[in-house]
Amino acid sequence: MVLFFDIDGTLWNYKNEISEKTIEAIRTARANGHKCFINTGRARAFVTNKELLGIGFDGIVSSCGTMIEYGGQTIYNRLISSEDAIRTVETVRHYGFRPILEGPKHLYLELDDFKGDMYGDKVINEMGEQLRGIDDCWGKWEIQKLSCATNVSMDRRDLCFDELSDLYDYMIHSDTVVEMVPKGFNKGVGIEKVCELLGEDIANTFAFGDSINDKEMLLAAGIGVGMGGTYHDLSEYADYITASLDDDGIWKAMKHFELI
Numbered sequence: 589m590v591l592f593f594d595i596d597g598t599l600w601n602y603k604n605e606i607s608e609k610t611i612e613a614i615r616t617a618r619a620n621g622h623k624c625f626i627n628t629g630r631a632r633a634f635v636t637n638k639e640l641l642g643i644g645f646d647g648i649v650s651s652c653g654t655m656i657e658y659g660g661q662t663i664y665n666r667l668i669s670s671e672d673a674i675r676t677v678e679t680v681r682h683y684g685f686r687p688i689l690e691g692p693k694h695l696y697l698e699l700d701d702f703k704g705d706m707y708g709d710k711v712i713n714e715m716g717e718q719l720r721g722i723d724d725c726w727g728k729w730e731i732q733k734l735s736c737a738t739n740v741s742m743d744r745r746d747l748c749f750d751e752l753s754d755l756y757d758y759m760i761h762s763d764t765v766v767e768m769v770p771k772g773f774n775k776g777v778g779i780e781k782v783c784e785l786l787g788e789d790i791a792n793t794f795a796f797g798d799s800i801n802d803k804e805m806l807l808a809a810g811i812g813v814g815m816g817g818t819y820h821d822l823s824e825y826a827d828y829i830t831a832s833l834d835d836d837g838i839w840k841a842m843k844h845f846e847l848i
Contacts, residue, residue, distance in 0.1 A: 611643050674727050
């Protein structure tokens with residue numbers, strides 16, 4: 589079997605804490621011959637936590653399926669062209685968005701755009717030296733997707749979406765945060781691509797997620813496992829709802845399906 593795990597709200601909580609049972613479950617699954625992948629909307633540059641990576645994974649699907657690593661090697665990487673990236677930044681700024689450009693090695697943002705912003709502070713603190721300025725690197729960004737703070741009217745936000753509708757699909761996380769993903773990509777496509785590249789049958793896959801942005805991943809996998817105790821009702825998309833993250837939901841689901 590090939591197992592895919594979302595990070596935030598699935599592998600760890602909002603404090604980036606990972607339970608010992610979760611670690612034990614993944615390591616035992618691998619010892620039993622199952623392949624384990626991270627499958628995240630985070631860009632690869634934003635997946636650097638040593639405790640998380642130290643669990644031991646066979647691969648990482650990042651940026652909503654636009655980048656895939658297996659056995660420590662990058663086997664797929666879809667970058668936004670420089671032309672499209674410049675058009676995107678100019679357009680979102682025109683409509684008053686504050687962008688964060690997300691890539692395999694760096695995230696790009698303007699510090700002045702995110703002073704006092706909770707999410708911006710988290711990104712800045714976690715990224716450290718891998719953070720770059722958008723203007724300092726103008727047109728030389730290496731990126732796969734972007735997120736934006738959208739403290740503008742819904743009408744203005746939707747006008748921006750319309751102008752870039754040929755390039756992106758949108759995940760609206762809140763009234764003020766949107767994720768912009770190249771059309772045709774999502775976490776479910778990431779699973780399909782891994783199976784294609786590795787010659788695996790997608791029926792032999794499990795996906796573990798906690799929120800609505802895991803919908804495509806849960807639907808694509810042979811078995812979709814939704815985490816319990818979340819703000820999102822995943823019963824429409826998941827084949828099985830396990831216990832919450834804090835109640836060792838991953839470990840319990842893997843025991844239920846006799847993966848460990």
